[in-house]
Amino acid sequence: MGRLPSRFEARPCEKGGDVVAGKARPTTLQSIADRLGLHVSTVSRVLNGSTGDGGRAASSRTAQRIRELAHDLGYRPNPYATSLRTQRSNLIGVLVPRLSDPVLAFIYEGVEDAATDHGLSTFVTNTQDDARIQEARTNMALDRRVDGLIFADGREDTGLLDRISAQEIPFVLVNRHVGDHPAITCDNRLGGRLVAEHFLERGYENVAVIAGPSYASTAVDRTAGFTARYEEAGITIPESMVVESAFDTAGGRRAAERILRGRTAPIAIFAVNDFAAIGAAGCARDHGLMVGTDIAIAGFNDTPLAPELPVPLTSVRTPVHEMGRGAVEMLVRLLAGNTAESRLLPPALVIRESSLLD
Amino acid sequence: MGRLPSRFEARPCEKGGDVVAGKARPTTLQSIADRLGLHVSTVSRVLNGSTGDGGRAASSRTAQRIRELAHDLGYRPNPYATSLRTQRSNLIGVLVPRLSDPVLAFIYEGVEDAATDHGLSTFVTNTQDDARIQEARTNMALDRRVDGLIFADGREDTGLLDRISAQEIPFVLVNRHVGDHPAITCDNRLGGRLVAEHFLERGYENVAVIAGPSYASTAVDRTAGFTARYEEAGITIPESMVVESAFDTAGGRRAAERILRGRTAPIAIFAVNDFAAIGAAGCARDHGLMVGTDIAIAGFNDTPLAPELPVPLTSVRTPVHEMGRGAVEMLVRLLAGNTAESRLLPPALVIRESSLLD
DNA sequence: CTGAAAGCGCTTACAG
């Protein structure tokens, strides 16, 4: 086969001109153009589809040849070159408190799914719910020139989001809302109400709440929905029976300890997430109380573990995967210059043995 | 303040020349050079530190001025321009079966930590232990021009790694090993032995294994270590008492179902991960067996939940965070052109009530 | 010690 003295062959490291196994440098538009005797701009136009005006990028025969060779060579555009030129990265950064919390992991799976559908790349980073780390990782994301951000770690007590907003960087919140910033969340107030209604139906009047951290809207809203519904039923839950906590099992255990040490141990505990509920269950057991018999417990999020616990856990199912997907959809709208309305997704109560006394 | 008719000011979108709130485009080397009346290459040399040969990048006075202005302007290099020019992305891709498994989430936390220390960016993606998705996400990572890859989802039954290896793309395995490819794993055989020794000491002779999936070296090695130790003690575990399973609770439950349906229910079950152990515990309860009283159960990985379960779970602690860090260290060595030895990290048995009969 | 040029791989008006 005759070989043309092309720029392609001139590459010093491609001895012999044939692609051999080993560190092959990726095909470029230029190399395709050279092989076909065309100009790189023609190849670019064809491979990018549109020409803007209705006109075609090339004759159908030329286009055909280009597409075939690109396919055979496994051409993949260099994203750095594209981004540099277009000033668009197609990259979005996702900040989560911690991926080891399955709720966040599932949300990120939804994000990843939807992003792939939209041709966007994503990366995720842990911020441990620490304001300094949130700041640092946000800056890191901006350094990477993300087109937009998704915050799953929003908190009311920092100015970070307002700063980002002032810089006109598109972003959405997911799982937790902050101020009026666009957010997709579960209707956590309703979720809290559903648990309250269930408890009230069963006749539990002496109840307590493991309320989670006050910086998280999820915790605040779930607690508020629960206590409001009790209020409506004419029952005011005493302040000492609403205990702030961390989101993990240890936090649930500590909170339960305070609750159960009180004079009148409650007959039912609502924990604003499943891990805290599991910690509370452990604590109850240490106090000689059998969950589902002596004390009712309900959690939130319906983690995969909830139905598998020795005493299956009543919990509120939240559409985590869909929240992740929805966050991307909202951000895509923002990136296209449109506005995005905040969304509230419906929760569903799943009743299991842990909350059924008698 | 007098204003120079500089290229900086010529930018059509910066009306008035002053930086105002809003979508400010990032500072570039060029804009720093213009403000200082220097050439962009000088600025680059200074901000990059070294000149290669021992010579300085600029006079200390010039260097000083450059560094100050860069700092004041919050200059951050455009990574796309840098990567395009240097043919290096400083990006590494991490493939995991699923982030919703806390073991993988913790490994990734370790990866993220170490990568940050080395000035590397990372991104992680879920592959669901599905060969087709592994292939697709690996290609996606290569399209993004990663400098290297970390696989936490290695499986013996696909050729993917050999293909990547042939392309001379640096990579390391973490958590699971495959063939002779460089890997950092826990000494899972030893972990299995530790459980066997514990069971033997307690006098459990009629035992079963929930063995996990055969494509994962973690599962295979833990099972092998356990059965080998029993063999050494003169006890051959019947084949029907070693049951393959998925890694989740449902899988553990199904496997336990098969084990407990047998004529002679075993007195102790070793599940190769904590989730499977939890599923097995649920199943045992359904069979009227109390965990820690009628039947002993041990898991693997010492998930945060293990000590919090109603009957705290005996488990083998594995250094997950350190595995993640170690994977990055190995990859960094590879990227520098050095070789990397596979590493085996030590496990530790944590005994709790679930395995203490009597 | 500093400048000038070339080039990484693309895209996008603009010609012809």
Added chain:
DNA sequence: CTGAAAGCGCTTACAG
């Protein structure tokens, strides 16, 4: 219908 040029923001020999 296709080509040629400019330029995104860097880095890196090479001059002087």
